[in-house]
């Protein structure tokens with residue numbers, strides 16, 4: 001067990017050595033693997049005599065400098081380091097060491113997922129494979145030979161281009177891969193297995209031929225076509241939008257079942273959680289199809305934003321992630337409905353990032369310190385990071401932004417750089433001064449903007465006040481600089497003007513003259529800035545009906561619903577004006593997926609975030625009351641929409657079919673709050689007759705929450721059909737773990753013994769324990785049983801896979817917003833976790849932050 005150490009950005013030092021080339025040979029066996037690592041090393045800092053390599057659990061077999069095998073006196077092994085003493089200016093270092101991929105349950109470094117050898121090295125997994133300068137600013141050219149049993153592992157893959165096959169006479173064989181592009185060790189990858197595959201090809205804009213392969217478990221080949229199509233779409237889009245082409249002869253993707261993250265952009269050899277590759281209409285929902293398209297694109301886009309230009313250190317993670325998320329969001333927006341995409345992205349930001357930003361683990365998109373870097377693959381670094389890039393895009397405009405990204409690629413290709421370097425390119429090419437904008441990288445918390453309007457003698461005045469939250473430790477933060485898109489509408493909803501205001505001071509005033517009547521304000525159009533608007537007004541109904549900006553129309557519908565629910569929570573009765581406005585939404589003749597979003601009521605999480613002390617009961621009660629009223633008043637209209645858009649036998653994946661499923665399932669959910677026999681039967685029939693996973697899962701979820709008897713039959717049927725399809729079983733576990741019904745915890749506990757469930761597979765743990773931990777009703781049950789169960793799981797899983805355990809710790813981040821009774825119950829569990837012997841640094845970091853914030 002290593003000691004708990006905090007790493008600080010301000011302590012960054014340039015590497016003292018460079019690694020010019022690496023030659024790796026892996027001999028894979030059933031019990032262990034032998035790694036031979038030959039590095040050509042040069043001193044950068046001549047005063048250094050000790051080469052200190054990162055290394056975890058090193059079992060060293062041989063160590064050589066040039067032709068000399070080193071005796072014990074020439075090196076030391078200590079505290080996750082291999083120190084080689086008295087090294088010359090330039091030399092070849094050869095290390096032979098032994099590792100045990102079969103026993104690796106952390107899923108970092110080289111491990112086995114089922115029968116497949118695979119790797120995950122970002123951020124610091126490579127040091128579990130072999131001693132190395134395991135930091136992103138050490139970039140080297142890799143040659144890799146993989147040797148394994150011919151029959152068990154016919155497919156042997158690594159980064160780059162395949163250059164040699166070694167077919168010896170015994171039962172083993174080998175393949176050599178050369179990657180000509182210098183890269184950091186976190187982008188190294190290796191795969192060995194008996195895999196099925198599909199192949200295709202792509203010709204780049206400049207005429208280079210690229211072989212494309214997607215590998216998966218045998219039998220799943222037919223489920224890879226959507227991923228392949230998405231890959232080719234992404235390759236074309238990056239050429240057209242950013243002028244970036246692919247740069248190797250081959251692009252491989254491998255789908256594995258046991259994976260901590262979504263996917264990994266290793267150079268030329270992406271390794272994916274199978275959830276983001278495999279899909280067919282019988283087993284994948286429409287959301288899965290969209291997710292695959294976006295994640296495949298995301299990893300592909302990293303080839304330029306991440307791989308060719310990488311991060312100097314891990315504090316710069318948002319340099320590659322914020323930018324690449326922005327790129328994948330724009331890609332999805334270009335290929336699908338842009339209005340739906342924007343709303344979905346904002347929803348995800350608010351559900352995850354806003355919650356994180358208000359919690360004890362809030363941090364800037366460029367953190368200043370960490371204990372475990374694994375804990376910083378957060379929605380702040382990713383999604384808020386993407387919003388920051390989006391604001392830069394708005395400030396520069398499309399044309400200047402493209403000039404600036406061109407300059408960024410030209411200037412920094414092949415280098416490991418910082419967010420400062422990125423901002424330099426943005427500013428240099430566009431002439432836009434971004435010095436005040438930099439604060440977005442260094443401050444935490446979600447900024448608010450207080451909006452006041454007045455109208456006098458034809459002049460409309462907008463008074464804005466920035467409200468900036470303190471840091472977690474109570475430090476004051478400064479006001480931001482950002483763009484704010486707004487418009488003024490006349491009494492008929494006609495746009496009088498649209499403007500992007502630049503906000504930079506604590507107090508700002510903007511006046512608009514020559515207006516014959518008081519206009520209606522449409523603010524933060526397209527969710528231009530990731531802020532919270534605070535305004536007392538009663539224009540929601542008008543904006544819901546008339547706003548031409550699809551985001552603000554949605555926002556008005558949400559805000560009006562929030563206002564209505566909050567009034568119910570205060571026992572102030574139901575606002576009839578809202579019911580009328582909702583009826584108007586039902587009649588709109590617009591894109592059906594967008595309409596489905598407009599009809600959605602605010603989530604419990606959204607309502608919870610607005611309370612200083614959270615009490616879930618009144619939220620659920622008020623939301624149910626409103627849902628029931630809407631369903632009662634509009635039953636006929638809702639049923640009409642359902643009938644018009646429900647085609648049980650349709651399995652088409654075109655935009656119209658998907659949007660029909662979206663609206664039909666939205667109204668079915670709305671109707672289900674009636675809990676009436678006819679609606680339950682409708683759901684039951686949909687489950688039985690529909691051919692898509694989207695329809696079946698929605699129906700199953702409705703039955704689970706409204707009709708236990710029907711649910712039991714349907715769940716049994718579902719289980720029998722899909723028990724051999726792990727990805728579908730994730731959905732099964734999620735529905736049960738998210739259930740509102742009594743006895744949910746008991747069922748979740750029992751499901752752990754199900755033959756399909758495996759605590760070593762992150763997807764399964766996330767869909768059962770992870771989903772339960774976000775089931776507010778049962779996780780926060782008054783007897784504390786939910787807390788105690790999740791704490792037990794954290795302690796147990798921490799020993800198997802620390803990264804997965806610290807993910808589960810997130811459920812307790814709400815601690816400081818709970819009432820005293822809940823806090824007392826939670827505290828017992830948090831203290832039990834933190835006092836666990838040999839708790840990982842991952843879980844320690846999260847729990848200690850949660851506990852510390854409440855000491856003040």
Ligand SMILES: [Zn+2]
Pocket residue numbers: 298302320321324
């Ligand atoms: Zn990424």
